[in-house]
């Protein structure tokens with residue numbers, strides 16, 4: 001194992017965007033074309049991403065959160081509706097629900113996969129429930145067959161939040177393509193990036209048209225004629241240019257992510273006091289963030305102290321998400337013991353697809369030595 005030299009080693013970042021090929025050339029091309037708002041790269045990104053996902057329609061957006069917002073608006077989710085979201089996840093789906101006047105209702109998550117399950121979602125259904133939003137956390141994919149079956153039986157909409165799961169598959173199907181609408185984020189840390197950006201996919205031409213309508217001021221054919229109160233959720237051409245170049249290299253990016261995950265797994269899977277996020281046999285993940293749950297008996301200093309001490313050793317990690325119950329000022333009182341446990345004990349490690357074997361070794365060495 002490599003010795004960690006605190007004085008000389010530079011910080012290993014939790015994530016860092018990487019340019020794989022044509023990014024600079026395409027951005028310059030977009031810039032010089034003077035099409036710096038909309039433009040040909042936006043259309044190309046939508047077509048290329050549709051090809052990649054095998055989806056009929058792709059509606060790009062300024063980020064993953066606005067992609068969610070378009071999806072909610074297109075499905076008519078609004079005042080007084082309840083939207084079931086996970087208690088442990090990045091909270092965009094809950095926050096967008098609030099923005100459209102709906103009420104986020106928090107489901108528990110599975111303590112091993114960290115995704116919502118149909119059984120837990122069912123407990124949250126009331127006569128006011130309008131939609132379920134499974135979030136595919138860290139690149140895992142929720143049990144979509146069961147969730148879709150439940151939604152069909154109870155006549156509910158489903159939006160997959162695949163922001164963190166670009167390229168992951170469930171029973172061979174792309175994350176984000178199994179529900180009425182799926183959304184993705186192209187944020188700088190994500191598997192494919194445009195800096196800021198996102199997209200929604202749907203097999204429904206009607207829903208896609210409505211998302212496009214809301215994306216651009218509610219105007220369709222007649223300029224300055226607003227059919228609905230739309231927004232400006234559009235992705236700029238220069239951002240899309242970055243995405244086109246990234247998509248050209250998506251197989252390489254996902255292969256590198258698989259290499260990084262396999263390397264971490266081989267080093268950490270049998271370490272006492274550490275439990276890696278579990279992926280079921282039905283999931284073929286592109287792991288976006290390599291995350292694990294620590295056992296507080298092995299790490300009595302706690303997760304937050306571990307994050308700090310690893311930073312002092314030159315390694316940037318991230319804590320797991322705050323569970324919904326820890327933010328009563330925003331989401332009200334909740335009882336979510338499984339989400340709370342993950343909220344206290346999950347940590348994610350540097351996960352860039354460009355990490356070297358030596359860097360992974362260094363991260364694992366510091367983590368393992370942090371046990372008391």
Ligand SMILES: Cc1ncc(COP(=O)(O)O)c(C=O)c1O
Pocket residue numbers: 063064065066089090092093135136161163164184185186187196197198
């Ligand atoms: C699960 C999830 N949903 C939605 C989003 C929102 O995406 P964006 O940051 O592109 O708005 C994120 C982003 O971090 C996310 O992780």
